[in-house]
Amino acid sequence: MAKAKSSTPVTTETTEEQAAVKYFKETRAELRKVTWPTQDEAKNLTLIITSVSIAMAFFLGIFDYIFQTVIAGIISGDWIRIVLAVLLFIGGAAGFYFNNRQE
Numbered sequence: 001m002a003k004a005k006s007s008t009p010v011t012t013e014t015t016e017e018q019a020a021v022k023y024f025k026e027t028r029a030e031l032r033k034v035t036w037p038t039q040d041e042a043k044n045l046t047l048i049i050t051s052v053s054i055a056m057a058f059f060l061g062i063f064d065y066i067f068q069t070v071i072a073g074i075i076s077g078d079w080i081r082i083v084l085a086v087l088l089f090i091g092g093a094a095g096f097y098f099n100n101r102q103e
Contacts, residue, residue, distance in 0.1 A: 070088065073081020
């Protein structure tokens, strides 16, 4: 004779709790596999990231100032700034051309 199956209803709450527990167990297992940096490595990487961020901010700030000055001159009709804008455009186009040239 066949045994009757247990008729305990599976609720949504139970499956959600099981899924959450499974997720956290798998996350913990993955975090144990991670090779964490030493304190010296963390300091060096933080220093590198901070230095590069400051350098990029300075670099972009200079270009922003140059473009702001040129555009303000173009809008106001200052011929010196208009010539400067044309020269910058020609220089940029030449740089783009020579950089992308196939040899």
